[in-house]
Amino acid sequence: MIGHGLSGTVRLGRSGTESSDYREPKWPANPQKRWRCEPLNIANKESFGFLLTESDLWTNGAAPPRRPRDASLGDGPQLTHITLVWHEGRREDWLKFGKPVANRIVDRKQRIESYAAGQVFGLVRWASNEYGTVRSTLDIVRAVETSEPRTLVPQVDPGGDVLLSVHGWPKVAQVFRLIDAIETSGIDPCDVAPDHWLHIHNRLAARDVPRGYSPARHRAWLKRKALLP
Numbered sequence: 001m002i003g004h005g006l007s008g009t010v011r012l013g014r015s016g017t018e019s020s021d022y023r024e025p026k027w028p029a030n031p032q033k034r035w036r037c038e039p040l041n042i043a044n045k046e047s048f049g050f051l052l053t054e055s056d057l058w059t060n061g062a063a064p065p066r067r068p069r070d071a072s073l074g075d076g077p078q079l080t081h082i083t084l085v086w087h088e089g090r091r092e093d094w095l096k097f098g099k100p101v102a103n104r105i106v107d108r109k110q111r112i113e114s115y116a117a118g119q120v121f122g123l124v125r126w127a128s129n130e131y132g133t134v135r136s137t138l139d140i141v142r143a144v145e146t147s148e149p150r151t152l153v154p155q156v157d158p159g160g161d162v163l164l165s166v167h168g169w170p171k172v173a174q175v176f177r178l179i180d181a182i183e184t185s186g187i188d189p190c191d192v193a194p195d196h197w198l199h200i201h202n203r204l205a206a207r208d209v210p211r212g213y214s215p216a217r218h219r220a221w222l223k224r225k226a227l228l229p
Contacts, residue, residue, distance in 0.1 A: 080143035096122035163197035193221035
């Protein structure tokens with residue numbers, strides 16, 4: 001499904017990017033992947049013309065919380081919140097993949113996406129100054145339960161289980177190609193076995209070539225996952 005990103009554009013590819021996947025930003029359009037959320041039928045001043053969304057978790061008619069830490073929803077599930085900032089050409093954050101259960105536009109340059117425990121997402125953060133790129137990172141993170149151990153990740157509240165973390169545009173682009181290959185085989189990256197992201201991380205750290213992720217291996221993971229408590 002095609003949706004609007006922070007830039008208000010709609011020409012998104014399967015992975016949420018256009019042909020600039022392997023070019024270092026500046027991007028021609030906001031490459032953030034959007035997943036299905038029911039849009040409100042009115043754009044208000046706060047949204048600056050962008051569609052606001054509401055999650056199935058907020059079904060009592062109340063507005064989503066104003067601050068991420070308010071989103072405990074009483075006795076409801078803890079959510080993991082990702083703050084995305086978009087200053088084109090200076091700081092560009094987006095989700096390479098992910099299925100948020102809720103999101104909120106803070107202003108025309110910042111939004112917050114929320115994920116339930118167990119969900120996996122790929123967070124890309126890029127920044128530059130007058131001298132060139134100062135940051136290119138990709139973190140693939142699993143949202144965790146309150147009782148689970150977690151690793152602190154910038155812009156991720158309250159952190160999560162880091163499955164893969166790469167720095168520098170060449171490595172980020174390399175992982176992009178691996179993700180695109182998974183999508184080409186008909187597999188959603190959100191559903192990939194967490195061990196595979198760990199495998200990629202370790203292989204890249206050792207300057208080795210990661211194994212591919214085949215449909216047969218994915219079916220085996222889904223069967224194993226069905227037996228887990």
